[in-house]
Amino acid sequence: MKTFTLKLSGHLFDNADLLPTYVNLIRELWVNGYRMVVVTGGGSLARRYIEIGRSLGINESLLDMLGILASRLNAQLLASALSDIAYLPIPTDINTTLSAWATGRLVIVGGFQPGQSTATVAMLVSEALGIKNLVDCANIDAVYTSDPRRDPTAKRLERVTIDELMGILKSRTVAGTYDLLDPWALSIAQRGKITIHVVSCNNPDALRRLISEGVGAGTVITPS
Amino acid sequence: MKTFTLKLSGHLFDNADLLPTYVNLIRELWVNGYRMVVVTGGGSLARRYIEIGRSLGINESLLDMLGILASRLNAQLLASALSDIAYLPIPTDINTTLSAWATGRLVIVGGFQPGQSTATVAMLVSEALGIKNLVDCANIDAVYTSDPRRDPTAKRLERVTIDELMGILKSRTVAGTYDLLDPWALSIAQRGKITIHVVSCNNPDALRRLISEGVGAGTVITPS
Amino acid sequence: MKTFTLKLSGHLFDNADLLPTYVNLIRELWVNGYRMVVVTGGGSLARRYIEIGRSLGINESLLDMLGILASRLNAQLLASALSDIAYLPIPTDINTTLSAWATGRLVIVGGFQPGQSTATVAMLVSEALGIKNLVDCANIDAVYTSDPRRDPTAKRLERVTIDELMGILKSRTVAGTYDLLDPWALSIAQRGKITIHVVSCNNPDALRRLISEGVGAGTVITPS
Amino acid sequence: MKTFTLKLSGHLFDNADLLPTYVNLIRELWVNGYRMVVVTGGGSLARRYIEIGRSLGINESLLDMLGILASRLNAQLLASALSDIAYLPIPTDINTTLSAWATGRLVIVGGFQPGQSTATVAMLVSEALGIKNLVDCANIDAVYTSDPRRDPTAKRLERVTIDELMGILKSRTVAGTYDLLDPWALSIAQRGKITIHVVSCNNPDALRRLISEGVGAGTVITPS
């Protein structure tokens, strides 16, 4: 796994301790020859602006755009901290991502267009660039059959196919897991034959071990 | 319904007789004070380039982009034929659509980004511009419970909610109706509270009657 | 004063109560025939990202860019809440501001380029569009000879020339008033012969009275 | 001839058998160290949209634009099939072609602006990049003194100067050879001192032999 897409939960950007660790870890991976596209979520910043926007009566398309701008601000922050290796300005669609990638630099993006989560963006970018592995640094350590914070019988899934996961998602209604698991992102992952490795963003070591040793993922979601 | 989104099936652009009729009809509506955003499909041109592309091993994201470029070529053809009232160049995302709309001219778009059908684009644009009605000039005259060309028991739906339609879509697997009915487009329609009026693109009079008299839709899909 | 530039302190966007009031007030002014360019500051959002960025070792040019993106997110929020009259997407330099203004819609911008405060942007835009009055909705109600929160002898200035104000600014070093009073913004105001009306953003009525009755400014800064 | 411009007739994109051969040949040349800018014609797709557009009363400038978009769709198809080495998105003018070339990747373009054939584009790009040889994979195997399909006395020209060719072109009026031989393209070739090697696009081996062995061109058109 020398080339992969790295999806970073927006949660990371709310955490003053974690962010420097990830900046250093990404640089270290880069220096060691790993190549990646990083996709950043919007996190609490996106949620706050969407909440204010909703109270002002803004429609959902334009609320999505606020979330996208928040995720791009996070991408800009990360790329600025890595400006010796990262591409700037932040690409804003598939086309500009492709031309940024062509320069050989570290590419970092946020969201693209209303109606698409950053998880979907991560899949589309992976597919367009022919990247077969996506590491999802999520605000949870793995995929469970139900919400482990509420359901003591929740079972952690070590390995699951996208089809199986789609079946589980249909039968339950856990709010707030949208970012990790929306069906559109999964359907792109399936057609693009992308394997998703879920690790907790609160544990940077999981990412390091996954990349360098091939272990450490909470859940591996396979295209078939 | 003085302001609406007009989704035109790509099928229209394969038909030398229908296209001039629609050009004249759109101009006539415009002159009579109707305001609309037109979204064009990619039709057989999109299918042909995607088919060639697939045989060349191109990935699905880039195949989507070929389809998007095909739909934009159709949009450009239509806008050129209406260049006295239409906005050029063809907007390529929500942002450029908003600024084109701000000029007060007829706005015509094709697809936006990989991973989104032109039906989804039509919903997102409607939502962003606060447009509550979408006329879908489709390559079929109405929504049926199953494919009427194959199933003699297929029942035509005069009026259906998005929720009901989603239920029907889940339980069947009719290929080739993707353009009209994909669940992502429907979910945006639902959150945007958009009513969809399905008419046959092979019968321009249905569109005229729908706009001027409020009748003629094969199926009305309501957000609730 | 039918046409003016409205500089809104970023402070406004931290205040869930004030923002809706300003949204309504701007729409009301627009409906009554007032025409304006709104320039939004970055506020606490800008400060937070700049602070994180500085701790990550980001250089000042790129920190400025983070602040600019924050101010544009505020501009996007406001324009989305006024999307029936406001221009979108948010212009990002003098050129795109000019073309947005040409559409006759309400134009809202954030920052432009590193090395320029949003106050400077407000002056440059006023100058380029031939606007002679700028209303500065600041996080203070007027200009004082020194910081009134610390210095009981601070004297409020009702009317002051830019030259006099420059003199006062040179002789003191009040931190945190940068946004209101940086010398570059003032020098552009002087060459552009722009009169600056300072009102408190915490008191929307001051803005309403200033526009409709010509009174209410805490300080009037005149070009000569 | 390690660096050259490769003009591909739009005819190629109507031919399901030829296209994969050219995709492989271009990749093989690239891997062997050859560097090229590829310019694609619009072919039958361009002709079809221009024909429909003309029947709809579209003016010639906008018809040219339809042809340009068709040629860019062909360029996009080819670049997507070569996305591991080709630059995306497709450059649309001299400026974006220069910046794409600067990345060191394979650059593929279609048309640029109304009033210019893709042959002219090929000459302008060659000139701007300092490329002295252009291989024209045309829908004919060589230049003839008149149309060989109609005139049994037509003489094949092995080597001809641009001046001589201009003279021949003036004295005859063969329709349909516009793409290969328009005087504007030739005049740019002359000022840019570009040698044109005409080979038949129906015979990919001619291109391979020309590049690897220096033989195989049907006609060599020299600047003087």
Place this chain on the structure above:
Amino acid sequence: MKTFTLKLSGHLFDNADLLPTYVNLIRELWVNGYRMVVVTGGGSLARRYIEIGRSLGINESLLDMLGILASRLNAQLLASALSDIAYLPIPTDINTTLSAWATGRLVIVGGFQPGQSTATVAMLVSEALGIKNLVDCANIDAVYTSDPRRDPTAKRLERVTIDELMGILKSRTVAGTYDLLDPWALSIAQRGKITIHVVSCNNPDALRRLISEGVGAGTVITPS
């Protein structure tokens, strides 16, 4: 002739006396309801930069680009002096010209792409916008059968068809009249059925009389 294209010789921008007259005349025409696209030449500025560039060994495509940038600087100067009615920024291709025109403002452009004179640009823009009359404020008062400054038998042409003019141009080789008379511009004028009215830019009154009274053109060049 309420709508026309106005081609201004670059010569005008070398003349401190003429330029203000034209600024006022264009505003006066605008206020009186005339609508126009103005195309500015590059004049002596273009010639100077092209000359320096040629001595530095720059290729002809990039020299053309220097001339284009010079013509755009002239366009920017004129548009800035008319910034209350003119569109800014200066459009740089057919697409941006169309969207500028859609705003209803005065549109001013310079050159577009290498390989095209500003005369060709004027024809393409006229054609794309459906404008049938072009006023050419040239650095000569009319078209002559040969150069009147050198040939005492030169005959002034009051009215000439494009075909006749092409015939005359082929049979002589007057250097320095390129700007007025290049065959590519004429061929676009012919296909676009554009009538060209040549007046001397040194005599602003000729333009005023032509527009307001329909007389005053030195030569009228008709498409057939």
Place this chain on the structure above:
Amino acid sequence: MKTFTLKLSGHLFDNADLLPTYVNLIRELWVNGYRMVVVTGGGSLARRYIEIGRSLGINESLLDMLGILASRLNAQLLASALSDIAYLPIPTDINTTLSAWATGRLVIVGGFQPGQSTATVAMLVSEALGIKNLVDCANIDAVYTSDPRRDPTAKRLERVTIDELMGILKSRTVAGTYDLLDPWALSIAQRGKITIHVVSCNNPDALRRLISEGVGAGTVITPS
């Protein structure tokens, strides 16, 4: 000093003898492994267009833009003469400069936005790219305590801190040195910890010796 910013006085572009020397010198430095961003001034061309523009009543923001376009024309001329190593098109803001720099080519820029001198641009670009040395090829050989052409007691400064220089600038009012010494540029230099090496642009050898031997600067301005 393997990487530096090179600020070239616009004066250079008025001098037919100097320009080729600088073109050769920059290529020679590049070939020898030096990496640089070049920032070109607008020179007499900028002054001429600003003067004409002012006589036409153009506002200062738009006059600044004319000066910026003039400086970009100079940048385009230089980049065209170095088109084998330089990036084209000319970047127009910090973002496009960063992406041009990412290609590894020689980056040449002119001005960015109204209200900023090209000296300020040079500082912002240096800061954004982490470049710590700026060579200022100025139209004077060093910084003096007052204007040496008028004041026989003027003292040449070999080494001066930015703070000291700011003090000197405040206490005198030498017109025409704006380009070299404006306080905004100096304040960015200070925050970016950039050392400025002033050499005379009339003496290219000073630049060569400064780069290769570390001597030859008329004045060294240090951040502290």
